[in-house]
Amino acid sequence: MVDKISAVKGMNDVLPPQSADWEWLEGVVRDLMRRHAYQNLRTPIVEPTGLFVRGLGEVTDIVEKEMYSFTDRLNGEELTLRPENTAGVVRASIEHSMLYEGGKRLYYMGPMFRHERPQRGRYRQFHQIGAEALGFAGPEVDAEIILLAHHLWQALGLVDVRLEINSLGQLPERQAHRSALIAYLEQHESQLDADAKRRLHTNPLRILDTKNPDLQTLVNAAPKLMDFLGEESLAHFNRLRQMLDASQVAYRINPRLVRGMDYYNLTVFEFITDSLGSQGTICGGGRYDTLIEQLGGKPAPAIGWAMGVERVIELLREQGLLPSTPKPDVYAIIGDATDLPQVLVHLQTLRRAGLSVQMHASPRLEWSGMKAQFKKADASGATYALIFGPQELAQGMVGRKSLRDASAEQDTLALSALASWASDLQSRVL
Numbered sequence: 306m307v308d309k310i311s312a313v314k315g316m317n318d319v320l321p322p323q324s325a326d327w328e329w330l331e332g333v334v335r336d337l338m339r340r341h342a343y344q345n346l347r348t349p350i351v352e353p354t355g356l357f358v359r360g361l362g363e364v365t366d367i368v369e370k371e372m373y374s375f376t377d378r379l380n381g382e383e384l385t386l387r388p389e390n391t392a393g394v395v396r397a398s399i400e401h402s403m404l405y406e407g408g409k410r411l412y413y414m415g416p417m418f419r420h421e422r423p424q425r426g427r428y429r430q431f432h433q434i435g436a437e438a439l440g441f442a443g444p445e446v447d448a449e450i451i452l453l454a455h456h457l458w459q460a461l462g463l464v465d466v467r468l469e470i471n472s473l474g475q476l477p478e479r480q481a482h483r484s485a486l487i488a489y490l491e492q493h494e495s496q497l498d499a500d501a502k503r504r505l506h507t508n509p510l511r512i513l514d515t516k517n518p519d520l521q522t523l524v525n526a527a528p529k530l531m532d533f534l535g536e537e538s539l540a541h542f543n544r545l546r547q548m549l550d551a552s553q554v555a556y557r558i559n560p561r562l563v564r565g566m567d568y569y570n571l572t573v574f575e576f577i578t579d580s581l582g583s584q585g586t587i588c589g590g591g592r593y594d595t596l597i598e599q600l601g602g603k604p605a606p607a608i609g610w611a612m613g614v615e616r617v618i619e620l621l622r623e624q625g626l627l628p629s630t631p632k633p634d635v636y637a638i639i640g641d642a643t644d645l646p647q648v649l650v651h652l653q654t655l656r657r658a659g660l661s662v663q664m665h666a667s668p669r670l671e672w673s674g675m676k677a678q679f680k681k682a683d684a685s686g687a688t689y690a691l692i693f694g695p696q697e698l699a700q701g702m703v704g705r706k707s708l709r710d711a712s713a714e715q716d717t718l719a720l721s722a723l724a725s726w727a728s729d730l731q732s733r734v735l
C-alpha cells in the first residue's frame with residue numbers, strides 16, 4: 306500500500322452535499338450584488354509579497370506572522386498567497402486604470418490564506434466574499450455598502466447579527482490621539498501584558514483591541530479617538546448615522562473598534578454574532594481613502610468589507626436556514642443496455658427543459674438488473690423514476706412512477722410528450 310496524502314492542516318475540502326450550501330449562498334450573493342449594481346472582479350490568488358507589505362502595513366498581525374510567502378524557484382520572485390483581497394482589488398484597479406471614468410463598485414468571492422492556529426471558525430485556507438466601492442468619498446457610499454451587507458443577512462434570513470461602527474478620523478487626528486494614548490499607557494506600563502508592551506510604540510491603537518480581560522479596565526479609561534475628531538470627520542460620521550437610522554438599521558458605536566489593517570480611516574464597522582463562540586465577527590470593513598495612492602495609483606477614496614464564508618455558513622446551519630439538499634427530478638431506469646444511445650437523447654430533452662436527471666450507470670461492465678436500478682432510484686431521492694424498458698421503447702413509450710407518493714401507480718407516457726411533461730414539471734417546481 307502506498308501512503309495516503311492528506312490535505313494541509315487548516316485547509317478543508319468542501320464535499321457534497323455541503324458544497325450545495327456554498328453554491329446556494331454564492332447564488333444569493335450574486336443576485337444581491339446585481340440588485341446593488343456591484344460587478345464581479347477576479348484577481349489572482351498569488352500576488353507579489355510587496356503588495357501586502359505595502360498595503361497592509363508591516364506591523365499588522367497578517368504581515369508579521371500569518372502570510373504564506375515564498376520565493377518562486379524559477380525566477381526568484383517574492384510571492385504570497387493572498388491573505389485578503391482588498392490590496393489585490395486596488396492593484397488591479399490601478400493596473401487597468403479602472404477609475405479613469407469614475408468610481409467602481411466591485412465584489413469578489415474566493416479563498417484566502419493565513420497561517421493561524423486552526424480552530425472553529427479559523428482556518429488556514431478560508432473563503433471571503435468582499436465588496437469594494439472605489440472612487441467615492443461621501444458617507445452615502447459608506448451607508449450603501451453597510452446596507453449591502455445588512456440586506457445580505459436579511460436575504461439569508463439570519464438573525465442575531467449586530468452592527469458595530471466607529472470612526473478612525475483622519476491621520477492628523479489619529480496622530481494627536483496616538484500621542485495622548487501612548488502617554489496614558491506609559492503611565493500604566495507596569496500593568497501591560499507582553500503583547501501590549503511590544504505594541505506600545507509600534508501600534509498602540511491595537512492595544513485597545515486586546516482580548517486580555519485583565520486589561521479591560523485600563524483600555525476602557527484610555528483616551529478615545531472620537532474625542533480627537535475634527536468637524537469634518539464628525540460630520541461624515543453623523544451623516545452616515547442619519548442614513549443608517551433612516552433605513553432602520555440598528556447599530557452600536559464601539560469607540561474601541563479599530564480593525565486589523567493599517568489602511569483604514571473614517572468609517573470602520575463589523576457585523577458580529579454571539580452564536581459562534583469567540584470567532585463571532587462574520588464581516589468587517591471600512592474606508593481606506595489613502596490605500597490607492599499608497600499602492601501607486603492616482604489618489605482616490607474607497608471603502609469595502611469582507612465576510613468569512615465558513616463563519617456565515619456555520620451561522621446559517623445553527624439557525625436552521627440552509628436549504629435542503631437538492632435531489633434529482635428524474636432517475637432514469639434503463640432496461641436494456643442496447644437502448645442506451647436513444648435513451649441518452651431523451652434524457653437531454655428533459656435536461657434542456659430544466660429538469661435534474663440522474664441516469665442509471667452500471668458499477669460493473671455487465672448492465673444492472675431492474676431490481677438494482679429501482680433500489681438506486683429510491684436511494685437517489687428523485688421525484689420520478691422513468692423506466693425506459695425495451696417493450697415501451699418499441700412502442701414509442703416510457704414508464705413513469707412517482708417515487709414520493711407510494712400509492713401512485715406506474716403509468717406510461719409517449720416519448721413525444723416528454724418535452725411538454727418536463728416543462729410542466731419544471732414550472733411546478735419553480
Ligand code: ATP
Nearest residue numbers: 421426427428431565586587588589611612613616
Ligand atoms: P479575526 O479578528 O477573527 O481574526 P480579522 O480581523 O483578522 O478577523 P478580516 O481580515 O477583517 O478578519 O477578514 C474579514 C472576515 O474574514 C472576518 O470577519 C472573518 O469572518 C473572516 N476570517 C478572517 N480570518 C479568518 C480565518 N483564518 N478563518 C476563517 N475566517 C476568517
Ligand code: MG
Nearest residue numbers: 366419421565
Ligand atoms: Mg485575524
